[in-house]
Amino acid sequence: xxxxxxxxxxxxxxxxxxxGEYYRQLFRLTLPIALQNLITSSLTLIAVLxxxxxxxxxxxxxxxxxxxxxxxxxxxxGATSGCSIFIAQLWGKKDVHNIRRVVGVTIKxxxxxxxxxxxxxxxxxxxxxxxxxxxxxxxxxxxxxLRIICWTYVFFAISIVFSMANRSTGNVxxxxxxxxxxxxxxxxxxxxxxxGVNFLNIPAMGINGFAWAALFARILECTALIYFTxxxxxxxxxxxxxxxxxxxxxxxxxxxxxxxxxxxxETLWSLGITTYNxxxxxxxxxxxxxxxxxxxxxxxxxxxxxxxxxATSIMVGNLIGKGETKKAYTYGGRSLFLQMSGxxxxxxxxxxxxxxxxxxxxxxxxVVANAQAILTVMAMGMWIRASNHVIIIGILRAGGDxxxxxxxxxxxxxxxxxxxxxxxAFVFHLPIYFVYALTLTEEFTKASVGIWRYFSxxxxxxxTYRVEAISPIDSL
Numbered sequence: 001x002x003x004x005x006x007x008x009x010x011x012x013x014x015x016x017x018x019x020g021e022y023y024r025q026l027f028r029l030t031l032p033i034a035l036q037n038l039i040t041s042s043l044t045l046i047a048v049l050x051x052x053x054x055x056x057x058x059x060x061x062x063x064x065x066x067x068x069x070x071x072x073x074x075x076x077x078g079a080t081s082g083c084s085i086f087i088a089q090l091w092g093k094k095d096v097h098n099i100r101r102v103v104g105v106t107i108k109x110x111x112x113x114x115x116x117x118x119x120x121x122x123x124x125x126x127x128x129x130x131x132x133x134x135x136x137x138x139x140x141x142x143x144x145x146l147r148i149i150c151w152t153y154v155f156f157a158i159s160i161v162f163s164m165a166n167r168s169t170g171n172v173x174x175x176x177x178x179x180x181x182x183x184x185x186x187x188x189x190x191x192x193x194x195x196g197v198n199f200l201n202i203p204a205m206g207i208n209g210f211a212w213a214a215l216f217a218r219i220l221e222c223t224a225l226i227y228f229t230x231x232x233x234x235x236x237x238x239x240x241x242x243x244x245x246x247x248x249x250x251x252x253x254x255x256x257x258x259x260x261x262x263x264x265x266e267t268l269w270s271l272g273i274t275t276y277n278x279x280x281x282x283x284x285x286x287x288x289x290x291x292x293x294x295x296x297x298x299x300x301x302x303x304x305x306x307x308x309x310x311a312t313s314i315m316v317g318n319l320i321g322k323g324e325t326k327k328a329y330t331y332g333g334r335s336l337f338l339q340m341s342g343x344x345x346x347x348x349x350x351x352x353x354x355x356x357x358x359x360x361x362x363x364x365x366x367v368v369a370n371a372q373a374i375l376t377v378m379a380m381g382m383w384i385r386a387s388n389h390v391i392i393i394g395i396l397r398a399g400g401d402x403x404x405x406x407x408x409x410x411x412x413x414x415x416x417x418x419x420x421x422x423x424x425a426f427v428f429h430l431p432i433y434f435v436y437a438l439t440l441t442e443e444f445t446k447a448s449v450g451i452w453r454y455f456s457x458x459x460x461x462x463x464t465y466r467v468e469a470i471s472p473i474d475s476l
Contacts, residue, residue, distance in 0.1 A: 022331055025315055026308070032172040034307030038300065039180040046187050048296050050194050051207055052361040056289035059363070060281075061141035062207050063292040064132045065125075067277060068146060069153070071270050072117040076157050078266030079109040080164040081393070082259030085400055087168040087237075088314050089464045092321025096236045098464075103165050104243030105255050107158065109263075114157035121150025132274075132281040133288070141207060148211035155222040162225045165237035168314055178224045186217030258463060261402040268410035275418050276439055279425045280432060287432040289363055290370035297357060298378050301350045305386040308339055312394030320399060325460050332395040332454060336387060339394075343386030351379035373433035381440045384447050391450035400461035404453060408446055417442030 051058050083106040090099050120128060125143035133139055163175035192202050193209030205212070229235050280287045312335040319328035355375055358368045388409075396405045420438040424430040430438075453459055 019330075019334070022315075022334060026311055026335070029167075029170075029172055029311035029314055030304070030307040032176045032307075033167065033310050034304045036176040036179055037303035037306050040183055042300060047190055047210060048292070049360055050190060051210060052293070052363065054194075054206060056285060056363045056367055057135070057137055057141065058207050059292050059361075060133070060135070060138045060285045060288040061145060062210070063288055064129055064138060064277075064281065065142040065145040065149065065207075067132055067274050068117055068121050068125075068128060069149065069156075071274060072114060072153055072156070073160075074266040074270035074273075075113050075117075075263060076110045076160055078263040079113065079259065080106055080161055081266070081397060082262030082402065083109075083255065084164050084168045084313070085258065085262075085317055085397055085402070086255060086463055087165055088317025088398065089321030089400075089462065091169045091236065092318040093464060095464065099165075099169065099236050100239045100243050101246075101248075101251060102255055103161065103237050103239040104246065105252055106161050106165070107239070107244060109259075110157035110161050111154065114153040118150045118153045121146045121153070125150075132278045133285070134282065135285050138285060138288075145207050145211050148208055149214060152215050152218040155218040159218070159222045159225050162229055162237065166229065166235075167310065168317070169236045170314070171235070171237075174225070174228055178221055178228065182217045182221035182224065185220060186213045189213035189216060258400055258402045261406040262397060265402070265406040265410040268406075269413055272413035272418055276421055279421055279435065283425055283432055283435065286364065286367050286370065289367045290374055290432060291436070293358065293361060293363075293367070293371045294374045294378060297350070297354050297375065301346055301354070301382065302386070304346070305339055305343055305389055308335060308342075309389045309393040311335075312390055313398040316395060316398035320460060320462055321464050323462070325462075328399070328460060329457060332390075332398075335390050335394055336451075336454065339390040340383055340387045343383040346386075347379040347382040350382065351376060354379075370432050373431075374436050377433055377437045377440075381437075381443060384440065384443045388443055388446045388450060391447070391454060395454055396450070396459045399459040400463045401453070401459035404459065408449055408453070412445050412449075413442050416445050 048059070048062075051062055083102050086102045087099050090102070125146040126139055129139045129142045129146070133142075159179075163179065166172070166174050190210045190213040192200070193205050193213050194207070195209075196202050196204030230238055232238070277288075277291070280291050312332060315331050316328045319325070319331065355372050358371055361368070392405050392409050396402075396408070417439050420441045421435055424435045424438045
């Protein structure tokens, strides 16, 4: 067996990462997506800072009230993420006809989900919030907030479908411009509605004012996305009335077969995350407030890695649709390495600098101390969470390996993460930062199995033939 020298290994590694086309595509897709996430998270942080001036009870009420939106978000994301596998691969073949049919199916799925959660948020908010907290003040204020914010769900669901579809076909700038503008308006409206303006006779509405601002912004965002999508007659996601109203069950089932595991994945994972939050809530209101503050920082620190995961998914899906599976495998591996190393650097920066933001909150010293300790754990675990994101979203799902992703992401959290966290909180009565650290047990498990799955190449599946067998190709 011939021996491979060190220089040959170095050259092999160098060739693996030397690809100008990959980096051009990666940055073209990643930067607008990451910028959108950064602006969104930054504006959300500003809004949370405003709410933070009202005290920890207000912060906890909004945090728990948003748990319903969190579930909705991830279930709609599951449907859109699953359908984006088809859209990205179909776009590799420029099959516009079937792209629009897939978008029509996705809109129906998203609307059904949004209407379900709207009904829960409006009719039984206190019942739901009792799951997460025993504090009567937090439950009452959270329920009032939820009865307003739930009306944003339908507009949000439609917006995320059009954003996803535009991104999957390479139009990453439209969602960036529309969403960031809408959120900027939301923050601008939130200030007077939360605190009131005497000379304009606007009363201070507290956290409910933030909910009204969010509702106006979501309506604006949805309307603008639809308008600009349809204004461009060449836009491949410009779905028509026929695609929106048709109920071709054979086609729908063809789409749903690989999408249902993604929806199941996101549902199980989101329920696991809300279970984590319920555990934090039963530790105490201070614990919920500390977690909410740190999670906002985490969202900002993670934007680049969310963008890279989505960009990788688009590139890998397009390549599989074109039949370039070897290239798709290489692109996935490059992104995994860049994601892991970049998150290690970001974790260090977060640990060194992000803690200064706690000084801006009017909360108790105990909340600040807990938040600082949680931030340290979050910074140390960022690299493993970022790696898992690109493995699951950018590689396995993009390759149509949705059943394995369901097991890896949707079940591991329940088999390992939730039991470990519950034991830490309720049996060993550990402080909140140790309980949060136990959630990382699932992340290390997922990374170990996920990296093995990547190298196996079993995740690479061309799904386009399924819809092409039902509906003929209609290219631009």
